[in-house]
Amino acid sequence: MSSCSCVSRVYYHALMRSTISRRHLCLGLAGSAGAVQASAGIARTASGYTDPRKVLLWESTRKEVRELLEAGQLKAMIVPTASTEQHNEHLAMIHDTASVTLVAQQAALRLYPRVMVTTPVAIGISPHWMDRKGTLSLRKETFLNVVYDVCESLKTHGVKNILVLNGHGGNEAPLREASPEFRSKLGVNLQFDSYWAAYTPEIVKKYMESGVVPGHSAEFETSFAMAAFPERVHWEGVDYEKVKLRLGIKDPESRRQDEQFAREAKLATTAKGEAMIAVAVEWTAARLERMIAGE
Numbered sequence: 051m052s053s054c055s056c057v058s059r060v061y062y063h064a065l066m067r068s069t070i071s072r073r074h075l076c077l078g079l080a081g082s083a084g085a086v087q088a089s090a091g092i093a094r095t096a097s098g099y100t101d102p103r104k105v106l107l108w109e110s111t112r113k114e115v116r117e118l119l120e121a122g123q124l125k126a127m128i129v130p131t132a133s134t135e136q137h138n139e140h141l142a143m144i145h146d147t148a149s150v151t152l153v154a155q156q157a158a159l160r161l162y163p164r165v166m167v168t169t170p171v172a173i174g175i176s177p178h179w180m181d182r183k184g185t186l187s188l189r190k191e192t193f194l195n196v197v198y199d200v201c202e203s204l205k206t207h208g209v210k211n212i213l214v215l216n217g218h219g220g221n222e223a224p225l226r227e228a229s230p231e232f233r234s235k236l237g238v239n240l241q242f243d244s245y246w247a248a249y250t251p252e253i254v255k256k257y258m259e260s261g262v263v264p265g266h267s268a269e270f271e272t273s274f275a276m277a278a279f280p281e282r283v284h285w286e287g288v289d290y291e292k293v294k295l296r297l298g299i300k301d302p303e304s305r306r307q308d309e310q311f312a313r314e315a316k317l318a319t320t321a322k323g324e325a326m327i328a329v330a331v332e333w334t335a336a337r338l339e340r341m342i343a344g345e
């Protein structure tokens with residue numbers, strides 16, 4: 051399929067109204083920076099399509115950001131927060147960060163040039179997964195301080211609306227609790243949500259056989275990855291039954307959950323992921339529209 055080695059199947063959702071062919075699209079995660087980047091030769095077209103890199107702060111120059119701010123065009127920023135943590139036997143550690151950043155990017159593209167996405171906070175609060183190899187975890191205070199400092203940086207540059215968009219369950223309660231304080235300390239319209247707030251019980255029922263969202267490395271997340279970045283799904287060599295006794299998970303409830311996630315992951319499909327991503331992007335874009343309108 052053309053020169054892209056990692057064609058993003060979900061990309062066409064953002065491009066349904068454009069004339070760009072899917073084969074020109076490629077989305078990957080930049081190695082150690084843990085940042086989503088779009089590559090391939092995408093340019094503006096007569097249909098108004100925007101280079102997806104244009105909404106990513108870390109891909110922009112200071113000139114581009116300054117000019118948008120000076121022109122009053124840049125109305126809001128999304129700060130994606132997530133994790134680098136074990137995702138059972140078959141998903142990449144970066145899953146949460148990659149997924150929330152993708153939702154943020156696609157939503158920002160809908161509202162271009164009014165919204166940009168900051169570099170994601172790619173390590174979160176994950177002490178509950180430290181008995182699984184590879185997980186990185188920050189202390190709650192460290193994580194919240196990082197998120198606050200990112201938001202303060204944005205405020206310093208004159209950004210008035212900040213949506214902290216979360217993609218990792220362990221960050222949710224601390225961020226929900228801290229965000230009103232962040233908001234009043236910074237004096238900007240700072241709001242918080244996890245992107246799965248987009249999913250009503252009806253949507254979950256319609257698309258998820260397990261009835262669980264977000265879960266962990268199960269039907270939802272595996273479907274998301276299959277749709278958005280299938281190169282991060284690694285079933286090859288996975289034999290959960292064989293390995294589960296070697297995992298050494300001490301807590302019986304945690305062990306039970308681990309097995310449940312492994313079972314439910316088998317229900318995942320690309321089509322389910324595409325549908326769920328489209329809902330999240332739509333919801334995030336609508337939320338930003340309301341924020342920009344002063345809500």
Ligand SMILES: [Zn+2]
Nearest residue numbers: 145146267271
């Ligand atoms: Zn996850």
